[in-house]
Amino acid sequence: MIRIYRALLTNQIQIMSQYRAQMFLYVLFSFIRPIIFLAAWLAVADSQGGQLGAFSRSDLAAYYVVMIFVTHLTTSWDMYEFEYEIRQGALSPKLLRPLHPLHYSIVANVLWKGFTSVAVIPVAVIVAITFEARFTTDAWHVALGSVSLLLGAALQFLFGWVFALVAFWTTRVHAFVTLYQRAGFIFAGQIAPLALLPGPLQAIAYGLPFGYMLGVPADILRGGPDLATALLLMGGQVVWLAVAVVLYRAVWSAGLRQYSAVGA
């Protein structure tokens, strides 16, 4: 397996070297939205004397600086690529090989995010300084937070794939993906930290998987919740991850049946 991964990695590196411009853009998209909403929340906080619930200005800044990282490391693009792959007939050759197509995606994700994170770090540092971010992070925050980040990435990866698989049944993937993304827009923790969502919305947010992809890791890494709460939230991540795995396997086999029935 390791040999396979090494081969896939080398291949993907070569492909990536052609896409320098896209990599730059990927970095850009990762930090633009967090900055936009940070600026908005700071304006709101200022109108309330610098404190919103449990968040001071610096807390908000810290949250969004971390959000830059989290967004960068958890973004999934497979829902767009998969539909394209099916249309171009590139899926069939992959299915003929004794390697689950998911592995290609994992390798691509790891590489792209790994390489481009180098560019994200300085941006995050500048934002942190500009907005005077204050991190209340203990050592365990970092430890748990890193695990939470991986869980969040895996969660978004798998759920993204579940929606990508819609392409097995329809070419109108775009509409479904939009619904999925806009739900994430509200509930994932990008436009507002989960704790700041007004009452009913907050309850819904903790019931949906989106928050566990971005908001939870971001909050833990900035040093927000106490140990008990952090563990509870991560528990939620694990639960949703389990759901995602089950869902993925079910949809994948159903999708394959559909694919071969229609004629690969």
Next chain:
Amino acid sequence: MPEPIVRVAGLTKVYRVHEREEGLGATFRSVLKRRFRDVPAVTEVTFTIEPGEVVGFLGPNGAGKTTTLKMLAGLLYPTGGEARVVGHVPWRREGAFLRQMTLLMGNRSQLVWDIPAADSFRVLQEIYGLADERYRATLAELTELLELGPLMHKPVRNLSLGERMKVEFAAGLIHSPRVAFLDEPTLGLDVSMQARIRRFVAELNRRAGTTILLTSHYMDDILALCKRVLVIHHGRLLYDGALGELAQRMAPYKVIRVVLRDGAASAFLDELGTVVERDEARITLRVPRELAGERTARIVRELEGGLADISVEDPPIEEVIDRVFAGERMPDSAVPA
């Protein structure tokens, strides 16, 4: 005498190409200082075309045909020289010029893929400012000539390659231009479609008197349509005149094919001419043109009953052209001054 519809004098085009060697070091250096190379595409080309002519533009790939055509269509600025098409300087791209001219490029599509051709044609009507009556009449004629009937209302992407080519042709001619530049018009088409396009071009010239300058590397296109050819190679005009004369000048020989009966002696044939092919009973000879008749008679005499079949032919035109392109020296006065 009517004015030539196309007049070209000393037309030259030199491309400035950014040159870079391989390797990382060279890449970095090229960021700081670029190196350029001058690539001559067309050099001092001069010719005129009278209204109503169908002229072939012959040359291997990269000879400068398309570049010349693009300059005549106004798409490229020349580096030197002059040209006038329907009395205008092409690269000024004046409205009056554009309305009287068309350039059709073989494997390139100008129609919008997703919508029926008819809709694209309506846009063309508006762009060229064609009055309804005239537009409908021209469209009807083109539909008849090209057998477009059912094709106009299907989305272009649903048409086969041959069908699409026909519609593209019609789109390029809907404004009844006086001059048509055709760049590889039969590229990629099957044999029967090629023949149909050729018939169409000939008919167009006959009915409307459209002047046609066409490039092709299919010899059959040229043979079928053009009495006059311009031969271009390495950007220079090598020959301008009748196709038959070209064969006479460049390949002043005839080809004698002899088929022998069993046991006939054929050794003497080597003295009569250059043996190009020898295959048991079949021998192909090349013989100087002036001596063809005499040599043929001698072969018949000497072989008598040993001769099964004999034929005397002009060299295949492809061979002639190959010789031209292989750089064999053109005899003097191949290009009129």
Next chain:
Amino acid sequence: MGRYLRLLGLFVRTELQFALEYRFNLLLEIMQIVVVSGTSVAAVLILYAYTEVMNGWSLPQMVVLLGVFYMVQGVEELVFQPSFQRFMEHVRQGTLDFVLLKPVSSQFMVSFRHFQTVQTIQVAVGLVITLYGVAQLATVLTVGSAAAFALTLACGFVLIYALLLVLSTLAFWFVRVDNILALFWAFIDAGRFPIDIYPGWLRLTMSTVVPVGIAVTVPAKAIVGLVDLQTLGFVLAATAAAWLFSRAFWKRGLRAYTGASA
């Protein structure tokens, strides 16, 4: 002039016919527009759950801004984006020559040829949101502010157009400029909020390099009468300058493409 208007009408009609053929697709796209706009309004409401005023902007004012943002984005995605995208494909595939062979302005053909007609819904939704915001405001809509709004909005469209034209013209030299355009779209998202909330460098970028800030914030202020004549004059001047520059740049690019010596 009449010819160009008739051509525009033809362009709209042909793409509309095509879109109407795929009715289900159309419905889905309308749904998407509504969902996106709706969730953006929700985002604004979430922010205003905590305050009455944000950087001097009240909730109705912010709603107006969001509406204008979607109007601007709608127009951009209605005609400029699809046309310029097709233009870049033309340059890549060598079919731009066909455009240049026609006796019409190539800039016109390249900028307005293709309409993504469903985006008119986006513009309409934006207008509805804007008017709803205005209705909620204490201030009365006067002829002056309505005129100022229309004028600055038009200027905003022209500014965005000029920017997209300049970026697309780069295709003459670099061929593959879709990435630069993606850059533009990354920044346009920041136009959803008034540019005064952003730190200096971003505010500057949004006012100059990517003038979405001007295109959205200024009309949003104009409709509530917050724009003085001086600002109006400045916007008009900037728009005129941008238009002239982009047009000159386009001509320059065209000359380079056809190999004219400068």
